[in-house]
Amino acid sequence: MNDDSLITRVIALVAVLLIVGAINYGCAAATPESKAIKAAEDAGYTDVTVLDKAYVAVGLRGCGEQDNARFTVRGTNVRGETRTFYVCAGVLKGGTIRSK
Numbered sequence: 001m002n003d004d005s006l007i008t009r010v011i012a013l014v015a016v017l018l019i020v021g022a023i024n025y026g027c028a029a030a031t032p033e034s035k036a037i038k039a040a041e042d043a044g045y046t047d048v049t050v051l052d053k054a055y056v057a058v059g060l061r062g063c064g065e066q067d068n069a070r071f072t073v074r075g076t077n078v079r080g081e082t083r084t085f086y087v088c089a090g091v092l093k094g095g096t097i098r099s100k
Contacts, residue, residue, distance in 0.1 A: 036071035036087035039095030045075030051084070062098050063088030072100075 033050045040048040052072040054061060063070050067088040074084045089095040 031069040031089050031091055033071065035089040035095045036073050039087045039089070039097055040073050040075045040085075043097055044078045045073075045083075047082075048073060048075040058088065062086065064096070066090045066093055067096070070098075071095075 033053065036050055037048045050071050050073055054070040054072075055068070058067050058070040059065055061070055063086075068090045069088070071087045071089065072084065073087050074082060076082050085100050086098040087095040088098055
């Protein structure tokens, strides 16, 4: 393998990684906060507020491989206690509550 072939392969790999990253970021950006709020309300939480949204490496932050975003959410449970937790969500799926 000559130097030109190696450089071409490296450039192709970088291009693929950038495209995959852009698609994932786009899917994460397209995942609305309303999915996190609905998941929390369906679980019985009230006064639900989204505090933060993470796009990068959510699979390494406790979410599943189909999740594109992790929301940090605060809400009041059925006992009247205010809790902060995560909701993992994706474009093609609903939200899943994860403890913080």
